[in-house]
Amino acid sequence: MNLFLRETWELFYWAMFCPSKLQQRMNKWCPAKEKDGKRPDTNSLDILLFSFNFSFVAQYFLLLLFLSLPLIVNIAIQGQQIDWLQIPIILLTGYGASVWFLSYGLPVPLIWLMVYLQQPDFWLTGLNEALDILPPLSQIAVGLTAGTVLLIITNVLTFWFLQNNRLSLSHTIFVIGGTVSFFVGSWLASENWLFILSATGYSAFVLFTFKNQLKTDDDVVVVAVVVAGGVAFFVAGGVAGGVAGVTTLPLPLFMLTCILVAFNFATEQKKWLGIITAGILTLLSFENLGFNSLLTIPITLIFYYRLFPDYLLSTPISIFPSLPSLKRFSLFRFNDNPIQSLKLLPPHTTELLWLPLPNHDRILASAFRSNTSRAMETFKQMQALPLPGFQSTIKQALPQIIADQLTTVKTLAELVSIAKPEHPLLPLLVPTFYQSDSEAENTPQTEISPYIKPELSIIFPRLQGVARDIEAALEASNGALRERGLERVLDRLASLSAQLPALGLKPPEIKRWQPVITRWQRVIELELEEQQKQSQGEQLNPFQFGNPVRLNRDYLFKGRRKFAEDIVRRILNSDRPTLILYGPRRCGKTSFLYNLPRLFPSDVLPVFLDMQSAAITNSEADFCQGLVRAIYKDSKSQGVLLPTPPKRNQFKESPYTVLEDWLDEALEKLEDRQLLLNLDEFEKIGTAINEGQISLKLFDELRHLIQHYDQLGFLFSGVKTLDEIGPNWSSYFISVVPIEMLYLEPEEARELLLDPDPEFTLRYDEGIVEEVLQLTHCQPYLLQLLGAAMVTQANLHHTDKITPELLKAAIKDGFINGEPYFTNVWTEFTGESEEEILAGQNLLLNLAKGQQPNTDRDEITEKALQYMLRHHIIEQIDSQYDFEIPLVKMWVKRS
Secondary structure, three states: OHHHHHHHHHHHHHHHHOHHHHHHHHHHHOOOOOEOOEOOOOOHHHHHHHOOOHHHHHHHHHHHHHHOHHHHHHHHHHOOHHHHHHHHHHHHHHHHHHHHOHHHHOOHHHHHHHHHHHOOOHHHHHHHHHHHHOOOHHHHHHHHHHHHHHHHHHHHHHHHHHHOOOHHHHHHHHHHHHHHHHHHHHHHHOOOHHHHHHHHHHHHHHHHHHHHHOOOOOOOHHHHHHHHHHHHHHHHHHHHHHHHHHOOOOHHHHHHHHHHHHHHHHHHOOOOHHHHHHHHHHHHHHHHHHHHHHHHHHHHHHHHOOHHHHHHHHHHHHHOOOOOOOOOOOOOOOOOOHHHHHHOOOOOOOOOOOOOOOOHHHHHHHHHHHOHHHHHHHHHHHHHOOOHHHHHHHHHHHHHHHHHHHHOOOOHHHHHHOOOOOOOOHHHHOHHHHOOHHHHHOOOHHHOOOOOOHHHHHHHHHHHHHHHHHHHHHOOOOHHHHHHHHHHHHHHHHHHHHHOOOOOOOHHHHHHHHHHHHHHHHHHHHHHHHHHHHOOOOOOOOOOOOOOOOHHHHHHOOOOHHHHHHHHHHHOOOOOOEEEEEOOOOOOHHHHHHOHHHHOOOOEEEEEEEOOOHHHHOOHHHHHHHHHHHHHHHHHHOOOOOOOOOOOOHHHHOHHHHHHHHHHHHHHHHOOOEEEEEEEOOHHHHHHHHOOOOOOHHHHHHHHHHHHOOOEEEEEEEOOOHHHHOHHHHHHOOOEEEEEOOOOOHHHHHHHHHOOOOOOOOEEOOOHHHHHHHHHOOOHHHHHHHHHHHHHHHHHOOOOEEOHHHHHHHHHHHHHHOHHHHHHHHHHOOOOOHHHHHHHHHHHHHHHOOOOOOOOOOHHHHHHHHHHHHOOOEEEEOOEEEEOOHHHHHHHHHO
16 A cells, blocks of 8 residues: 555656656556557556456546545535536546647646635536526437447448558548447537537547547457547537636636646647747636736746756756755856755756756766766767757756876776767767767758767767777887887877867867867877887888878878879870770779879869778669768768768658759759769679679660760779670760779889888898899789888897898788788789689799799690789790799799
8 A cells, every 4th residue: 555655646646747657667667569669658648448458447436536635625615515516527537638748647736726706606507507508408419429329330340451451541431430420429419500510520530530549459449449538528628618717717816827827838848839828828717807917927937947946956056965964055066966956956856947956067977977877878868858948958067077097097998989989988979970870861850969069070980080090000010110100199189189178178178178178198108118119119100011101101001193093094085985994903093093093183073982891782773872972971081061961861752853852952052073983893893793682774874974974974994894704884885995003113112112101111131122123023013022021030030131131031021911912813813714813823833943834735725824824923035934923933943
């Protein structure tokens, strides 16, 4: 019994102050059915009517009865016997109003009490007037019988169509048939057309509202709707009588009524409901109160938006968290337990906070410093509440919370984690900064976190960039390179610290973030000191043989200006040919494409598109969306802002139409500039077509773009030419110019070895550089491979000079580190079929031993020979064959 009463009290308190906790109770006691894998919230209609949880309903009736006690006492003292009929009417009216929203019914007994105290006989007067208006009982009986019969027929038909999964038709019959039933019944039972139209209109509204409760697996819903009709009758009668009585109340009692209505309506948390309620109450009271009714507006708004009592009671606690001792009076210092202060404030005490409490954000930030996990619980509660008071508090507190978290870092690992979605706290606080590109594009602008201040948008992405730079520095191949990377990060932090005023941050904001930068600098300096101890005398290793050389390491990219000039000349020609950049793997094609923005003039904007990405070749919609994203991103990085790309779902129905519409708008922004679309590993398009992911319509679209968009140029990059890939390519694309990329010029290769980085100090014995050029045939990947291996050997032997002995050791390391490259040559570029590959491998083994191919070789061997010539594995000088790259010959010989 005690538990039942305590839960009843909680039900009342939560209904008045904490709707989310009441929602949790309703979800627990009456779980809604899952929809699309999610379980929606239980609404008042479900728990009070359709699903009917007995314990909850009993507690709610007990609440209504408790609130009706003053009226019961008055009826017992001075009322008549017939007045007791008011009690069930009040209970049903309150219960029926609660079906729409749970707190709506709670003020009904108190409002009824005020009307009763003012006019004790209004009940009898209204009842007598109703009896005088009613027609004879026989006519009423005929109407009720006819309406009931029609309603039963409607319900039977509705239920039958439900069982046969005809949901839409059952809804139609339910609404139309039910409305007709009420119309016929009221027409036969009454001679009052106003009553007929009112009853029919109200019934139609109720039936239309309830129709979505009809499900194929609900076999009791029809009975429930009949009950709903009875409840609706009492609600309509009770509300009509209550409104009629309320409009005659004197000013003090009417103001009290406004307070009750506004206070209970506030729990619905609708922005405009308070204003609408104030307007309706003013209109209702104007005839009785005249211009005094205008007082209704401020009274209603104050209690609807809970300026009183919620806000007024919470404000002193938020200003003086140390109450009741009042030991400290500063607005910005807290007692020793900010978590306890936070528990005394919303949302723990009330969730109806329309205005932000003063100092609330500082208490929240202090609580995070004191106990992060418990403060995070409060933060999540506030985040889930829609009212602007909580949103504003979070928005004001977040910069300080995040700054505090960033100031506590102690190691570089903690700094690196700040840029990753796996960070234990920050992605929960500011998820916007941890979205992937696809997530960001598919997130509507209205769903982006409203808690992000401009201050955070300015500083936090820059700090994430610093964290990513630290990670890149730590991944360097040797200590000297890591040391250099960390030094660059320190320079960037120092620059950021100096730029804070120019970025638009105000003095208090600068004061907040300076400690973060100072702390980070200290952590990096400590790590840098450790790196310097470990790498004393170690040579910088700038060579990069595993990945393409990107634009941010342009000093490592040498030569290729001849190719760049040739491409620019061709794309500016009037015939605008399609360019095919082809050559063996690892010859620097992708590095060349990455560095085109540096090599090209400003009126040509290169756009890079990696066709190895499954996200691009998965469908035609993905290809078009990926192309638009690449154009937008690369143009922006080169200082040209194009229109925002369409969202991914816009491409699904008509990808090519969306693509061309966007291009038409974007190309206008380019003015005289031209776009060069670089499709790297373009053979993957053919693979996607063969696997059915993309249709041949893509070829039609590409040819259309080439022929009709003068500002677009295309450069396909891959291992093969169009003729070698297949007939589809060569037949769809005309005016194709192949450009083969092979090796660096000797002087370019020499520059790469001698000057790969401004801080490179390694020296070579006489003849070493020439020997490396001869061994690698100036192949870019192999130059980088041996260059990195020579630096590693120099560091192992604590020297700054490469000798012939160290070169031999570096070659051995190169064979180990470059195993994937050599294996790829051995297995993929010795022939096309299994027979050709085997024959090609035998040819290479013989050439490595100094044996020339037989002149009377068979057809398979001849094909393998020609295939390796085509892909520059071997070369023919006069009538002799040999490896084109001596280092490959050494690898085959030692294998």
